Amino acid sequence: MTQSNNPLHGITLEKLLTELVQHYGWGQLGQMINIRCFQSDPSIKSSLKFLRKTEWARTKVEQLYIDLKK
Known part of the structure; x- marks a missing residue:
């Protein structure tokens, strides 16, 4: 199966x-996408855990x- 697109x-x-x-930085990211893991004490690790679920x-x-x- 190709994934080229x-x-x-x-x-x-x-x-x-x-x-x-x-x-964007955490602040702007938290404004663009309203999820707490971007707004309150953000970290890559906690955000990944949330996004995977x-x-x-x-x-x-x-x-x-x-x-x-783009």
């Missing part, structure tokens, strides 16, 4: 989140990353 192919959730934090939040983060890369 999938912009997230080969990109880990950790890499994606790290790039978003480097680009929470489909709707992961989808929003993935979409933001896709938009950033």
